[in-house]
Amino acid sequence: MLQENMLPVTVTAIHKETLKVKRFELASLDGRPLPPYSGGSHIGIFIETEKGAIHRHYSLTGHTRKKGHYEIAVALNEDSKGGSTFMHHGVIEGDSLHISYPKNHFPLSFKAKRHVFYAAGIGITPFLSMMEELRGKNVPFILHYTARTKGTCPFYSFLKKTYPEQCRFYFSREPLVERLTTDTLAQHPIGTHVYFCGPGSFITEFTDAAAKLGYPSSSVHVERFTPPKPSVRNAFQVRLKNGSTVQVAEDQTLLEALLDHGIDTPYSCRSGRCGTCEIKVKKGEVDHCDSFLTEEEKGTNDTILVCVSRAKSRELVLEIE
Amino acid sequence: MRFVPGKRKYLVSGDTYGIRLLQPITQKIMEQKKPFERMELTDEVKVRSWLSQQKMGCYLYVSAAWPEIERLKNITEEIGFLSEEEVQFIGHGERVIQVFCCRCHGLTELKVTHSETLQDGIEITCCQCALLLSVSDHYSSLRNAYLGYVAKL
Numbered sequence: 001m002l003q004e005n006m007l008p009v010t011v012t013a014i015h016k017e018t019l020k021v022k023r024f025e026l027a028s029l030d031g032r033p034l035p036p037y038s039g040g041s042h043i044g045i046f047i048e049t050e051k052g053a054i055h056r057h058y059s060l061t062g063h064t065r066k067k068g069h070y071e072i073a074v075a076l077n078e079d080s081k082g083g084s085t086f087m088h089h090g091v092i093e094g095d096s097l098h099i100s101y102p103k104n105h106f107p108l109s110f111k112a113k114r115h116v117f118y119a120a121g122i123g124i125t126p127f128l129s130m131m132e133e134l135r136g137k138n139v140p141f142i143l144h145y146t147a148r149t150k151g152t153c154p155f156y157s158f159l160k161k162t163y164p165e166q167c168r169f170y171f172s173r174e175p176l177v178e179r180l181t182t183d184t185l186a187q188h189p190i191g192t193h194v195y196f197c198g199p200g201s202f203i204t205e206f207t208d209a210a211a212k213l214g215y216p217s218s219s220v221h222v223e224r225f226t227p228p229k230p231s232v233r234n235a236f237q238v239r240l241k242n243g244s245t246v247q248v249a250e251d252q253t254l255l256e257a258l259l260d261h262g263i264d265t266p267y268s269c270r271s272g273r274c275g276t277c278e279i280k281v282k283k284g285e286v287d288h289c290d291s292f293l294t295e296e297e298k299g300t301n302d303t304i305l306v307c308v309s310r311a312k313s314r315e316l317v318l319e320i321e
Numbered sequence: 322m323r324f325v326p327g328k329r330k331y332l333v334s335g336d337t338y339g340i341r342l343l344q345p346i347t348q349k350i351m352e353q354k355k356p357f358e359r360m361e362l363t364d365e366v367k368v369r370s371w372l373s374q375q376k377m378g379c380y381l382y383v384s385a386a387w388p389e390i391e392r393l394k395n396i397t398e399e400i401g402f403l404s405e406e407e408v409q410f411i412g413h414g415e416r417v418i419q420v421f422c423c424r425c426h427g428l429t430e431l432k433v434t435h436s437e438t439l440q441d442g443i444e445i446t447c448c449q450c451a452l453l454l455s456v457s458d459h460y461s462s463l464r465n466a467y468l469g470y471v472a473k474l
Contacts, residue, residue, distance in 0.1 A: 111404075112403070185377070186329075186376065188376060189401065190375045190377060190401035190407075191402070192377050192401070210377075210378075212327075213377065213378035214329045214330075214379070214380065216404050219377065219403070219406075
């Protein structure tokens with residue numbers, strides 16, 4: 001299995017951004033600067049819980065050029081499976097954490113003439129470092145940001161002060177305020193790249209609207225907190241190169257099933273974004289749920305990202321021992 | 322030349338012969354009852370201004386003599402037609418391409434006629450190292466050249 005290198009860090013400060021969002025400052029234990037990163041990058045945090053180890057991804061929200069420490073923002077999720085509850089209630093200043101090196105599955109396009117960010121709630125986090133990077137390069141950008149109210153809008157004051165010309169705010173629970181709709185997508189000049197981050201329904205609504213307008217898929221970038229749910233979550237069987245079979249239950253991923261059977265499977269993000277767990281498919285029909293393969297690649301049915309994707313057929317034959 | 326469906330508006334442009342070549346595409350757009358605009362490539366300032374006013378979701382067809390195509394590609398990309406998913410170029414007439422030698426990295430010019438794509442099996446001699454090259458359809462935008470493989474081992 002691919003062993004991920006970890007960085008031991010200490011929590012140097014915790015700030016309350018809103019009632020449900022906390023910002024954490026992290027520094028290395030040995031005082032050396034943490035590795036630099038590009039706009040849109042995230043880190044993984046390895047959390048030990050009573051039910052076992054869990055791994056959560058958080059966007060780096062700080063200043064990409066201010067080397068030395070990292071900042072992340074975590075929203076307390078009412079349906080938390082352990083990650084946000086631990087970060088909100090189990091972490092105090094001075095604690096040590098293990099994090100991954102920064103990775104970037106949501107990079108800025110280097111071709112775009114201008115960038116437009118669409119954020120909902122905590123979906124603002126990857127855009128903070130992206131905006132900072134663009135400002136440094138003097139590249140034009142706009143942020144459309146929706147939240148329930150000003151008070152529940154993470155980084156509202158910071159954004160208003162730092163990017164007064166570039167930010168448009170929309171508050172869905174405040175009276176007499178303009179609502180964020182997909183209508184603005186029709187106004188973007190040719191050469192624009194759009195970026196969506198927020199709840200799944202928000203991303204789907206905006207992605208569908210962009211596709212309907214005729215946006216090229218290469219001009220649309222999304223960052224999902226969780227991978228899209230498969231259309232049907234059936235149990236299925238996989239047959240391996242050596243002839244042995246592995247059963248995948250309805251409530252487990254193909255990756256989990258392979259690991260449970262002691263099969264060395266490389267993986268990293270566990271959310272269908274990085275491509276580390278891509279395996280060749282010899283037979284069977286794949287239900288692709290990842291955001292890594294292109295539509296064309298998905299159409300060929302040649303490979304599967306086992307961390308999120310499943311089978312439409314009853315059996316898949318994989319090129320793995 | 323292929324019609325790409327699902328766009329909000331279509332832009333058809335070219336030199337006089339190119340506009341004529343694009344007639345099947347124009348016909349298809351009209352059949353689909355999609356909005357479209359057409360402009361002959363005569364005045365660069367006018368063309369630039371026209372293209373710069375367009376919004377995301379438009380699809381552009383450009384047809385011109387091959388020597389013009391490279392220049393037009395630069396203009397459209399500079400304006401914001403960034404990917405093959407939003408613009409298609411259809412050259413006509415004689416075309417001179419460059420072939421990149423896999424051995425010495427030299428560039429040899431080759432005249433191609435009658436076809437937008439390279440026919441299989443063209444063999445040329447590298448002008449720099451004299452290796453016999455089989456011209457592939459692998460294009461490198463970095464070199465602005467097609468890759469030439471060793472034709473005979």
